Amino acid sequence: MPSELISLQNKVTQLENEALSYQKAMDELHHRIDIQDATNEILNISLMPVSLEEQMESILLLVLNISWLALEGKGCIFLTDEQGQGLNMIAHHNLGQSLLTMCKQVPFGSCLCGKAAIDQTLIFRNCIDKDHHYHPEGMQPHGHYNMPILSRGKTLGILNLYVKHGHQQEQLELDFLDACGKALAGIIERKLIEKELYRLSYMDELTGVANRRKFMETLSGALKLSQHVDRSLAVLFLDLDFFKAVNDTHGHEYGDKVLIEAAQRMQACIRDTDIIARLGGDEFVILLEMILAPKGAISIAEKLIQAISKPYNIKGKSISIGVSIGISLYPVHDTSAEGLLKKADQALYGAKENRGKVVLFSTE
Secondary structure, eight states: OOHHHHHHHHHHHHHHHHHHHHHHHHHHHHHHHHHHHHHHHHHHHHTSSSOHHHHHHHHHHHHHTOTTSOOOSOEEEEEEOTTSSEEEEEEEESOOHHHHHHTSEEETTSHHHHHHHHHTSOEEESSOOTTOOOOOTTOOOEEEEEEEEEETTEEEEEEEEEEETTOOOOHHHHHHHHHHHHHHHHHHHHHHHHHHHHHHHHBOTTTOSBOHHHHHHHHHHHHHHHTTSOOOEEEEEEEEETHHHHHHHHOHHHHHHHHHHHHHHHHHHSOTTSEEEEEETTEEEEEEESOOTTHHHHHHHHHHHHHHTSOEEETTEEEOOEEEEEEEEETTTOSSHHHHHHHHHHHHHHHHTTSSOEEEOOOO
16 A cells, blocks of 8 residues: 555544544533533522522422433432431422322431431432332332432432433543532521521420511511401410429429420410511410400410419420410500510519419400
């Protein structure tokens, strides 16, 4: 073969290799752009002023609709529970009811999702295998990507996506899932911090009910709404009777447990639209909205007295307390938040004279 022809063939081969390298580089660049675009969309969703659950639903739907991902169009997102021992499903798409029931809560280590949570590494399966513990009736052959959502060494949740049976994983998919997991971790971490800041700012740390700040903001908002809507409000001021004796006799540990259970009993006596707050010590306040005043407020107050006055079984000891309640009404007694609270407090003084009583504020 003439040397010129060999040289030409070598040049052709070199050009073909360069073209392939160029095409590979361009494909890689496009893949990176696709991943960045999808990640940007996820970050845009994270800025929406909605709940974490709604954000996760939107992100899941976004991921499932990415055309270059070979997904089955169904999946879910789990969050780690408060105990750090299991997963709670908070977002899902196209999953059957039987599977939703089975997988609503998944212990760490159970099935592929629980295993990924413990191992903290992505788990891929292209078929149903021995690690797939949940088998609802009618389940079709499929595979999974189980991507752990990690932050500072902790598992925050799991992104669980379905793929076709026999699917072969691709690097693009792995790269995207890695980027997606990091983005989700940032979103979840921020929401958890926001939740904790809210709790510290607005909730009583011991009992878990609202604090004074939250109560006054809620009461002020309710009063503004009542200026445009003809409705009555009631403020109940509660003081636990004989509570000091619990601390003095049994210690503050017992006293704290009594406060926690008393708050729970109060919560059970009111509606979801009402709010209970602890002002400090053994003092609580309750806002009753859209109440039939004064009859409705007095009826609930009497119900509270019955519930709170039942004995408390704390570590095998029977402890009894009582409660006295003062009531003020909007707009009869006052139209301001501070005024209603003050008048309910004044009514409470009258209730405590005989203990275990309900007193409605009166100017007499």
